[in-house]
Amino acid sequence: MTAALISRGKGRRAAAALGAVSLGLLTLSACQQPTALATVTVGTKTVTAEVTPGCDGDGKSLDQAALKSCITKKGGDTLTVRPGEQVRVGVDPKVAKAGWFVIGGQPLMRAPSTETYRTFNADDLFKQTNPATGQTGSLDEVTLLVAEAGKSAGQGPVAMWHFNLKQKD
Numbered sequence: 001m002t003a004a005l006i007s008r009g010k011g012r013r014a015a016a017a018l019g020a021v022s023l024g025l026l027t028l029s030a031c032q033q034p035t036a037l038a039t040v041t042v043g044t045k046t047v048t049a050e051v052t053p054g055c056d057g058d059g060k061s062l063d064q065a066a067l068k069s070c071i072t073k074k075g076g077d078t079l080t081v082r083p084g085e086q087v088r089v090g091v092d093p094k095v096a097k098a099g100w101f102v103i104g105g106q107p108l109m110r111a112p113s114t115e116t117y118r119t120f121n122a123d124d125l126f127k128q129t130n131p132a133t134g135q136t137g138s139l140d141e142v143t144l145l146v147a148e149a150g151k152s153a154g155q156g157p158v159a160m161w162h163f164n165l166k167q168k169d
Contacts, residue, residue, distance in 0.1 A: 035050045035051050035056065036050075036051065036091070036092035036094055036095050036148075036159070037049065037050060037091075037092055038089070038090070038091050038092070038095070038146045038161035038163075039089070039090040039091075040079060040087065040088070040089050040090075040144060040146075040163045040165075041087070041088040041089075041090075042079045042080070042081050042085060042086075042087050042088075042122075042165075043085065045079055045080075047075075047076070047077045047079055047163060049075065049076060049161050049162070049163065050161075051159045051160065051161060052070065052073055052075075052160055052161055052162045054066060054069060054070065054073075055069075055070040055073065055159060055160035055161075055162075056158075056159045057157075057158045057159060059158060060158065061150045061155050061156040061157065061158060062156055062157055062158065062159075062160075067156055067157070070157075070160045071145070073143070073160075073162050074143050074162060074164055075143055075144070075161075075162035075163040075164040076162075076163075076164070077163070077164065078164040078165070078166050079163065079164070079165050079166070080165075080166050080167075080168050081122040081125070081126075081165050081166065081167055081168060082122065082167075082168045083122060083123060083167065083168075084121070084122060084123060085121075085122045086119050086120070086121065086122070087119070087120045087121075087122055087125055087144075087165070088117065088118070088119050088120075089102055089117070089118050089119075089120065089144070089146060090116055090117045090118075091116055091117075091146065091148075092116075093116055095148045095159070096113070096114055096115060096116040097114065098148055098149060098151065098158065099112030099113065099114055099148070099149035100112055100113055100146060100147060100148050100149055101113065101146075101147055101149060102118065102120065102144065102145065102146055102147075103144075103145040103147070104120070104124065104125035104126065104127070104142050104144055104145075104165070105125065105126055105127050105128035105138075105139045105142050106127060106128055106129055108120060108124060108125070112149035122165075122167070123138075125142055125144060125165060126138050126139045126140075126142055126165070126167050127139075138167070139167070140166065140167050141164065141165065141166045141167070142164075142165050143162055143163070143164055143165075144162070144163040144164075144165050145160060145161070145162055146160065146161040146162075146163070147159070147160045147161075148160075
């Protein structure tokens with residue numbers, strides 16, 4: 001009688017273990033590959049974001065309609081920045097390998113970076129130059145745009161991340 005109970009218990013445990021393994025494999029097969037992250041740090045506050053919805057070309061350049069839409073989008077969380085403070089921007093190594101650039105009130109980089117981390121002066125991020133007059137002004141708020149560069153020169157961005165920055169009074 002005892003042998004029958006032990007066998008039945010082992011069978012249930014084996015069936016439960018097999019079910020758990022099967023469920024785990026099924027779950028893993030349904031997972032999507034995680035998207036690359038971009039991070040912005042100001043002082044002690046850090047915000048990390050996935051690619052902004054609608055701004056991921058899945059390895060290909062964004063088409064003109066998506067690009068126009070993505071340029072006007074806003075970020076999620078807002079970071080408050082003091083004048084003269086350093087703003088640190090980091091990207092996933094995969095994005096760094098392809099090259100990336102940052103746009104604040106105006107473009108901040110002459111060429112895409114292949115580093116995973118860059119530091120910018122807050123004053124530069126909030127600066128805006130009027131193309132018609134050449135006059136420079138300062139914005140109170142800016143959407144910091146981090147963009148993964150296309151694989152070849154002249155190709156548009158492949159993905160974009162958005163972060164809101166607000167200048168502290």
